[in-house]
Amino acid sequence: MLDMKAISKVYQTDMVQTHALRDFNLHVAEGEFVAVTGPSGSGKTTFLNIAGMLEPFSGGQYCLDGVDIGKLNDNARADLRNQKIGFIFQGFNLIPDLNLYENVEVPLRYRGIKSGERKRRVEECLELVGLAGRAKHLPQQLSGGQQQRVAIARALAGRPRFLLADEPTGNLDSLMARQVMELLEQINREGATIVMVTHDPELARRAPRNIQIVDGRVTDFTLYQGRSVDTMMTAGG
Amino acid sequence: MFTHYIDLAWRSLRQTPMVTFLMILAIAIGIGVTMTTLSVYHMMSMDPIPQKSNRLFAVQMQTMDEGETWQTEDNIPYQLTYPDAINLQALPGDFARAAMIRSGFSVHLNTPSSKPFIENARVTGRDFFSMFDLTFIHGGAWTEAQSRSAAPVVVIDEEMAQQLFGKTDVVGESLFLGERRQEIVGVTQKWRPTIKFYDLNNGSFGKAERLFVPFSHVKAYDVDTWGNTNAWKFEETRDFNDKMNSEMVWIQFWVQLDTPAQRQAYGDMLMAYMQAQQKLGRFNREELSYGLQDVNAWMNYNDVISEDNKILVGLSFMFLAVCVANILGLLLAKFMRRAADVGVRRALGASKRQVFYQHLVEVGLLGLLGGSLGVLFAQLGLLGVRQSYDYYESLANMDWVMLLSAPAIAISACILAGLYPAWLVCRTTPATHLKVQ
């Protein structure tokens, strides 16, 4: 599904070059649920941005579902994001001017789906996250957990094969966090590939595969499955 | 506290220089345009002689036959016939009066070195000077006797005295009006009312005359008017004598009536005069009427303020409204973006009222800056007006009233625009914005 080879990302400022990622290699297979952890400043967000084609990379090769991203122009990348990727953001990023229904509808509109089909899918996704009754509400009228569930509904509406989640529970209390996590696991079981960035070890432990980014490089913890994450964190730290 | 608000306002304006610039520009342009048209309007509508404008009256008489119409709102001609003017001049009573016409002469000193030039003249009675508050520097008005005998005398102003003789004390000197030698009996201070209110039928904004000649010269030397002569019926007029005896109207007439009682008495006298004339076969109409309007009413009656100017003032204020809407929008955007900052302030104990005032001070400052720049724009606008139409030379100026009005209007407009945004901002509950952050 996702195949990164020797990806590097350099931020250039007047004075210094910062290597956010160097010689970054990662392969995620179809249907996997990968949790990405790492200390802050390690390059987690940069990885997520590149994986989601939100940011260009400086070197290396990135293939998503067999498509070489490096060769695509802006429009093609936008279309690919729209069709293949579902985003769940830490800050929910719901559009405040639009109600829940319209928020979930946004990616479908960009895909040019007819209104009947849009309606069906939006309602289905709101149903899935348990907010069907509040379609006309504005985001600011909801609690954080509800907002994140709308964001998930929005991510799912396009039926993406690849879900990118950035600290999806970061702004939520533990109960809500568990609900969201359960939702993600359910989606994964239904066949979607999920890459989730988190700093929460408990959450990471629930994912079948853990990787850690340290100083812009990847350390794969899949092999250590079953061992205490706490020890590993210490070992990796 | 106020200086603290000013300080905060200044910082806030500097924080968003682009928006601040746009807002100041908007208000400055609005004020510039409005002040340009308003200044001209103000100068046109200003009372030219405030100390006695309600005691000076222009006299009109309905001399036309039944059924004849005139271009005035009440169908009464602006001017009088010569016989009527002479008769009114002779009415008993202790009040100042002056018949007058606008005329002109070729003026020279009858020396080889003095080149004759054409000069406008006011041909009028000796009361003119006291009625319209002209000040004599040397000498005085011609005497009643000189007036009766049509003595060859004139009054000139200091500017003309300087021009002809190189000095102002020229009483006793003579000048020539055409071939006629006339003695200078008085020199007045320069007198240039913005509006030539005593002669509105020959161009309201013309320059006041510098040369004054007794009204008795009209008959004595055939001095014809250089202003309008109007006839309402056909009369054969072969020469000037015919004109003087005709029903043509060409003489302006002013009286000074200091009390309402005097005014009433004068009105009665006019009525009695007309009835007497009716017996002589004139004023062939059912109802007699006269006009007795003070300076401001007279200016209004004569439409001194042009239609174009009224339209422009109206449009300018609509324009200002657009600018206010513009600023309101920008302020709203700016203030709302700062809501978080206000949330912190509120959490730190600032009261709603303090937040409100802080923002009003900011928009007030904006108005002051915009208004000041607007005055500059208005000066440019007025310069343009003067260059486009030199007849408006003395009108297209800002007096101190306008200079002070400009920032006052600007600040009021800005505060008007700022009220709602400031209220919105001060209403923000401290908690909402702290939480989101």
Next chain:
Amino acid sequence: MFELKPTINALMRSKLGAVLLILQLAITLAIVSNAVSIIQDRMTYLNKNTGYPEDDIFKFNSLNFDKQSDLLQQVELDEQKLRGITGVIDAVAISSVPLSGSGSSGGMQLKPEPQESKRSNMGYVTGDEHVLSTLGVSVSEGRDFTEADVVVIDDSDARPSVVIVSRALSDALFGAGKGLGETIYWGADPLSIIGIVETMANQWPKSSFGEKMAIIPMLRVGNFQKYLVRTAPGERAQVMRQIEELMLSGHRDRVISDITGLDQKKARYDAKDVLMMRMLITLIVVLVIVTALGIFGLSTFNISKRTKQIGTRRALGARKSAIVRYFVVENALICAMGLMLGTAAAVLLGQQLMQWYSVPALGYSFIAITAGLLLMMSLLSVLMPALRAANISPSIATRSV
């Protein structure tokens, strides 16, 4: 495709900003369309043909103060002298100057005074048989004056018996195309129309009777005399320069003044209208600039307020063009509402202006054209902020607040 419904919904939810823009556009449309209508009206007047080669004609005054001289003889001498100048085509002593705003007006009627009859207001000038030639006009019907037609007003009872009129005057009295050979009355005096000039403005071209002009072959001399001179094209300036000297030579007891071209006379007469036009044009230009700045400013603000949202939309798969489209459509919606409201306001303002002032009726085409231009201006002013919005990186979406 255009996200119309959610755009409208979003607009409805952020009411005030939109309402302000709508109001601004509405007032702008009302002002601009009415101002353009007034400008157009004045332009039509200013560009109207007066019938005269204004650039080749000039006038001057002579104020005589030598009572001894024979004024009539002096006028004839002057005329001869003027006609003799090289470059001068013709010259005439005339009672007043067309297009100058001052002179004599009156009525011409079908029956002599005091009988009631059809009457038409007109401006008239008097002079000898050189008037038409000096004014640079010629009759299209009938004939010009001859020396025999000219009457000198003195102690005798001689009165003029013929007249040449403009087409507008003969049409007003006798119907289109008629009038030649008919008799009209100037007071009690009968005048036979011997010639008709197609286009010939009188002294007050702006007035309701500005095209109605009569020329009466009559000389009445006085101390104050006006002269009109027509030169060959390009010769006027040099002739004007020598006038004063020439007129004073031989007869010093007079003042020569106001040596002015006919075009300048007209410019002075029209100065008020030109001023009004300039003011209105300035008003329109700055108004459009202010409105454009307003739209630009508000869009810029809206966009910076929505940076995160734009990033999110991009992350969710919006192409750059979709972002631009969003803002343009939003603006077009606001603009359309503003222009609809503005059309009503413009019509209302036009009616009010017409009721109180002498302005022409506001044509709907002015509103339509102005609205079209405002829409274009509005879209142009939103384009730059919208393009900038499209360049917002989608990675904004993952950045924490």
